[in-house]
Amino acid sequence: MVLDEKKLIKIRRELHKIPEIGMKEFKTQAKLLEIIKSLPQKYLEIKTWQTAILVKVIGKDPTYTIGYRTDIDGLPVVEQTRLPFSSENPATMHACGHDIHMTVALGILSFFADNQPAVNMTFIFQPAEENASGGKQLYESGALDEWMPDEIYAFHDNPQLPMGVIGCRQGTLFAGTCEIHARFIGESGHAAFPQFANDMVVAGAQFVNQIQTIVSRNVDPIQAGVVTLGHFEAGKTGNVIAGKAQIDGTIRALTQDMNLLIQNRVRKIAEGVAATYDCQLELDLHQGGYYPVENNVQTTAAFIKYMKSAANVDFIETRPAMTGEDFGFLLSKIPGTMFWLGVESKYSLHSEFFAPKEGAIIKGVEAMTGFLRVRQHEVATDK
Missing domain, CATH: 3.30.70.360 (Alpha-Beta Plaits)
Known part of the structure; x- marks a missing residue:
């Protein structure tokens, strides 16, 4: 069952209602597990660590693993958007768009749950990006060791970019x-x-x-x-x-x-x-795990090449930003690439009025599904 745009938007709104602070994402974890377990299970293995969820997708060639990470926590912000699906948790909001991040990850996962990938995949639903270096905690816990990716990808939503635009660069993306x-x-x-x-x-x-x-x-x-x-x-x-x-x-x-x-x-x-x-x-x-987000040369070259050539993708090369992200710690351990997904909002990240355009969700899913299919065949062939 591949999640379509209508289902993904519904999921995003459900997640938006239940934001939780890092390492306390209990309702979020339960909702994510409910959705993941509703997908075809033939190729899936699931385990948890604290409030994190790890999902292995068994590939045709299990000797290589591609990782995909999303963060799942919210911020201590009182939402003022007045949307009908506004936060139901007092003084907590998905003001950084992690509800968008999770929904895109679920869309990509649903495709590969239905279509066996060429190599193994590890999907990481990671807690505490905002407040407690959740990526570093997860990595150092050993919970990821068994399903450790050989390369890894993630994105952050960007309200300054047009809806659905993919932005990336070689070298450092975030400080x-x-x-x-x-x-x-x-x-x-x-x-x-x-x-x-x-x-x-x-x-x-x-x-x-x-x-x-x-x-x-x-x-x-x-x-x-x-x-x-x-x-x-x-x-x-x-x-x-x-x-x-x-x-x-x-x-x-x-x-x-x-x-x-x-x-x-x-x-x-x-x-x-x-x-x-x-x-x-x-x-x-x-500093914790908030290292610079330094994109790997090889994975980023492959990513940019695909995004520039894909017919359904609008790609731009972006400048470095002084924002921080604990995906930098994972990139210091695992080669990989982080990119921007445009969500076109007049309000900035962390604003109590932040309201990303939901049309970006399906564009992100389609762009990354397309890239990951191509990338899997590239690494399988290279081996």
Whole structure:
């Protein structure tokens, strides 16, 4: 039973109603399992890990495996779209389009459940992309080992691209990210007696100022990096010297080497500020599995070649983006390709008004089904 466009849109709306935060996608997992088990089972094997679902499609040649991954979690966003199928979970929404991602994956899976692939396939329904490096957790759990792909594919929806357009590029598609959490601890006191206190507003301000020099003075001008500090909290009132300052932000870089360079400079600056102002420092630089999404040369060449030549596909080459995605971790372990699928919305990803065009679903299914059929025969022939 190949899922048609009408059924896929119905599935997407059902999934959109039940968004859940990472590693708590219990209703989502149950709904996905219900749909997967309704497909022909002749070639399928299913197993779960936490809230993840792994589906093996047994191919004619089982000595090679192609992987396809979708993320399944939502965001802590209060939906404001007023759609008739809006989120039924308070303060949670599929504001990043993972409901679209899951639906496309189910459409592709339904085709290969009905049409035995040339080689094995592993479909990965992965939790916690947004908040807890679910791809890294799944990989390191060993649950994927038995069905480990030899190459792997995934996409992210893009509201800035026209509906159904496929976008991709060689090299880095998305940046690697790293969270910055810095806490400076001094001593509070009366505003009239600064000599008896250790002011962390001053220390924190120096940290903020010095961080601004990293991209301008440590990053190669022809490369890319971003350091943004979005949260600074110190003190409660104007006539009390603040004894603590909490500063939080993010690092974005298009290569892992650059990300590590920026992390090192952040650490050195934080330690220098702490030494200068004789205060304690608690610093957490947390990257987790959010590595740069670096597309493999061979798989991406095959992907772009197909998408450019396919009669039913509109393809464009895209620029790198500073958004983050934990598929980067899987690509650091498994050769593969990530791409964009245009969903044409005037609202951005993570917006409470985000409403992707559902016509993109069938276009994504058809484009990837076509590519994966061709790719399977290519790798089977090469072997």
